[in-house]
Amino acid sequence: MRAADLAVSYPTVGLGTSALEAARLLAGADLPGLIVVDAAERPYTILPGTQVLRLAVPAYCQEDPALARVIDEAHADTFLRDLADRTVAECLPTPERELAVVAPDATVLEIAALMARTRSPLVAVVDGRTMLGAVTLDALLDRMLAS
């Protein structure tokens, strides 16, 4: 069982996609994260669901719990409206050191180790310059526990 056997088609967003549209895709399809692709449809970055929240939450609130606490609900709604006017590229957090991407011949253990290390519940399977699809944590666990 290799990555190529586990990969399934997975929706992607572009760097120019509106950040609100990206958040709606994640929520609407209950995805574990988003694959952001470049103009050549190759993974540019892979955002776990929790990091997609960074698109919506102001940086000063992310690091300081006390600040998040004092902002009232009316202001919180304002931040979300701002998302519609910004692209994914404009909201991206600092890129991860390691991209959650594997080659088609990666083993189940290799994928599991990468997910644990990068804390990404989603890895893209890339063959040279072509993305074959993605493996989710749920799909990987189902496969590991079935054997």
Next chain:
Amino acid sequence: MRAADLAVSYPTVGLGTSALEAARLLAGADLPGLIVVDAAERPYTILPGTQVLRLAVPAYCQEDPALARVIDEAHADTFLRDLADRTVAECLPTPERELAVVAPDATVLEIAALMARTRSPLVAVVDGRTMLGAVTLDALLDRMLAS
């Protein structure tokens, strides 16, 4: 809208639960993570799904992609069988510095900031010594985007 309004009942595992049973619960119910409770049913640690993988993947494979690569499928199955003989407590990774727990009056923005910071798609809502339930990333996003 506060944490208490968003909290829903969520399955928990104990420190003495078999690690295999914990992994099966995560996979079987497609949960975003596990809440590990102590003897008093209070959250001891909250494991995002990707960190539950650490229960199953040997430490030396997690940090060294080359080692994960050379272990063949037969050996990978052996690691999973070992899980049945170990408890969650025996497999737990180093505890996170910050527990993904909020008070019942936490705001939506506060929960979102905590999820982004701890990289946990799941927070427990705790009132003093009692766990009221949990808020998942999906539920939080649905609430944020509905407004």
